[in-house]
Amino acid sequence: MKTLLFGTNNPNKLGEIREMLGDRFQILSPADLGLDFEVDETEDSFHGNALLKARAYASAAGMPCFADDSGLETDALDGAPGVYSARYAGPGCSYADNVEKLLREMQGKTRRGARFQAVIAYIEGEEFRFFQGTVEGQITEAPRGSNGFGYDPVFQPDGYDRTFAEMGPEVKHSFSHRGKAIRALVEYLTASHA
């Protein structure tokens, strides 16, 4: 079985990937290898940050590695919060602080279109490759639902009358940005390592 490192310290993301790849690939975390560091997201794009993290962990571990970056873009705010989604309301802010700031900035805006983006960078030897997923939707006027995390309570995907936070995780990931990016990675790994 081929072994891959997933360069994340987020246990939710790790669990999700192991569920999807676990029967075909052994997925290690930085902690499994005694790698105890965070990579600062200093690039101004999801692709740049995903590659930065994948490169840092791949060179520390010397094995094939992938890492991801994701966030929410809104039309009315020229793409904000974008790559700053995790720290939109300032250093050390909570998910609730971010949601509150977003709703404040969106107050009175009639254009409510938005999208979640997820990018995965995969590195093997000298080569790297990107996998991407997007889901389009609308920012609601007020939070609804208690599932998920981050901006889920204020994001209503197109074609649904529920927010991500009003859906179960299986429904969300069947068409979410991260679900799509992970499935693209799985397809590539399965085809190239069959």
Ligand code: IMP
């Ligand atoms: P990162 O990919 O861990 O850097 O996450 C970036 C930020 O984007 C998260 O902290 C959330 O605020 C937001 N985000 C990314 N994906 C989702 C999602 O599926 N639901 C809600 N918020 C998300």
